[in-house]
Structure formats: structure tokens, C-alpha cells
Amino acid sequence: MERIPQGVLDAGIAATRFELTRHEPMEALRPFVQYYWVVRWDLRGRPAHLQRVLPNLSVHVSFSRAASGVWAPSREVFSHLLEDRDQVLGARFRPGCFRSFARRPMSEFSGRVVSLAEVFGPQARETEDELLAAAEPAEMARLADELLGKDVPALSAAEEQARDAVRVVASDPGMTRVAALAEATGLSARTLQRLFATCVGVSPKWAIRVHRLDDAARRIADDPGLNHADLAHELGYSDQAHFVRDFTTVVGTPPARYARAQAAEPRT
Numbered sequence: 326m327e328r329i330p331q332g333v334l335d336a337g338i339a340a341t342r343f344e345l346t347r348h349e350p351m352e353a354l355r356p357f358v359q360y361y362w363v364v365r366w367d368l369r370g371r372p373a374h375l376q377r378v379l380p381n382l383s384v385h386v387s388f389s390r391a392a393s394g395v396w397a398p399s400r401e402v403f404s405h406l407l408e409d410r411d412q413v414l415g416a417r418f419r420p421g422c423f424r425s426f427a428r429r430p431m432s433e434f435s436g437r438v439v440s441l442a443e444v445f446g447p448q449a450r451e452t453e454d455e456l457l458a459a460a461e462p463a464e465m466a467r468l469a470d471e472l473l474g475k476d477v478p479a480l481s482a483a484e485e486q487a488r489d490a491v492r493v494v495a496s497d498p499g500m501t502r503v504a505a506l507a508e509a510t511g512l513s514a515r516t517l518q519r520l521f522a523t524c525v526g527v528s529p530k531w532a533i534r535v536h537r538l539d540d541a542a543r544r545i546a547d548d549p550g551l552n553h554a555d556l557a558h559e560l561g562y563s564d565q566a567h568f569v570r571d572f573t574t575v576v577g578t579p580p581a582r583y584a585r586a587q588a589a590e591p592r593t
Contacts, residue, residue: 327495330539332379342374348466353477357422363462365412373408382420389413397434397526414465421487421524425478431526487524501561549588
């Protein structure tokens with residue numbers, strides 16, 4: 326089964342602070358867009374909520390009063406402060422499948438948030454205003470379809486190759502080394518490096534790491550009492566110390582502390 330890193334940290338608390346729904350894009354966009362996600366919240370009279378999300382391999386085209394733009398895959402946790410009442414829509418592109426929309430290598434997006442207008446033209450601002458004022462998520466998705474589906478490019482052979490390579494990683498939890506990915510895809514490690522830089526925006530090594538850490542965070546959230554030495558072994562780490570360093574670097578807290586926080590969260 327293909328794993329799709331979601332990465333919503335502290336999911337128990339998150340479920341009490343906002344509503345998350347997913348929506349299919351129009352048919353012409355489906356080779357590119359995995360789904361639209363819509364987050365809506367009403368925290369009037371309640372404390373603001375800082376939501377943190379693990380890195381993933383997708384480009385997200387976000388329509389938001391505070392964070393609109395084209396967000397390339399990142400190596401850092403994304404944090405967003407939810408307060409008052411509002412809504413956001415994001416188009417989650419399939420990993421490797423945004424280059425034709427960007428019309429440039431994805432490596433040029435590294436470390437940047439590109440404006441919607443830079444990629445989709447001046448109409449993006451009008452769409453953003455209408456979308457954020459929409460009454461229902463279905464209407465938000467329709468407006469996103471109109472903008473993104475205005476001039477849908479053809480998916481290139483390189484994008485298909487990158488997409489398929491990411492799918493190999495996503496479908497095999499035992500895939501822990503770039504050499505194994507090269508063998509599974511029939512591509513050399515150097516070719517994979519170039520392909521991922523051009524179409525995904527991160528290295529194949531990082532792509533593997535993202536899936537492992539998303540698996541780890543999800544497993545700990547589902548079972549806070551899980552033995553971390555066993556988990557490290559299942560995820561293919563050479564030892565528990567390596568796993569703890571990796572998890573702490575990306576998530577920002579050691580797995581034991583994260584587990585304690587999950588155990589204290591409300592269960593939904």
C-alpha cells in the first residue's frame with residue numbers, strides 16, 4: 326500500500342481545534358493533484374492554536390490569508406498559528422509532478438515560498454479572494470479547479486519517472502537506502518539524484534527519511550507506549566540512538582517526550 330505522509334503532529338489536540346476535509350480535483354488535474362485539503366476553524370473566544378506539520382514530498386499550492394503561495398518540499402516542520410475564525414485550501418501535488426506547472430527545475434524552489442501570481446498569473450489574486458470568502462469547501466475546490474485547470478500542461482516523462490520512484494519508496498517500508506531504490510527502479514544513484522533535484526526538489530535520501538519519520542510519528546501517536554528500540558529496528562535504523570537523533574532533529578522533540586505528549590492528548 327502506498328504511504329502518503331500526512332504529518333499532522335499532536336493529532337489528538339488538532340482534531341479539537343479545526344476541521345480537515347479532502348476533496349477530489351477535476352479529472353484533468355488528477356495526474357498532478359493528489360487532492361485538495363481544506364482546513365476550517367472557529368476559535369473565537371478560545372486560545373489560538375499553533376499547528377505543526379512534518380515535512381513531506383509534495384508541492385502545496387496554498388490559498389490562505391497568512392500563508393498563500395507555492396510551498397516546495399521542505400526539510401523543516403511547518404508551523405501555522407490558527408486564531409479567530411478562518412479557512413485555508415491547499416492543493417497537494419503528487420511528488421514529482423509540479424515541474425510542468427512551474428516551468429523550471431524544482432531545485433530553484435528550494436527554501437522559497439513562491440507567490441501564486443508568479444506561477445498562475447494575476448488571476449490568482451482574484452481567485453484567492455473568492456476562495457477565502459466561499460461558504461463551503463466544495464465551492465473552494467471548484468474555484469481552485471478553475472485556476473489550476475485553466476491551462477493544464479502535459480505530464481513529462483521525467484515527472485512520470487520521478488513520481489514512480491517516489492511511489493516505490495512509499496510502497497515499501499523496508500526501503501531505507503538509495504542504493505536499494507536505484508536497484509528497484511533500474512536507475513543509477515546519480516540519475517536518481519538529478520531526477521529528484523529537477524522534479525521533486527529534494528534528494529532521494531531525504532525522500533526515504535521523510536517516509537520513515539512520518540511512519541515513526543504516526544506509530545507513536547497511535548501507541549504512545551510503543552518500545553522505541555523495536556520501532557527503530559522496524560524502520561531500518563542501525564540503532565536506537567540514530568533513530569532518536571533523526572526524530573529529534575526533524576520533529577523538534579525526542580520520541581520519548583513526544584510519546585508522553587500523545588498519551589496526554591484527548592483520544593478521538
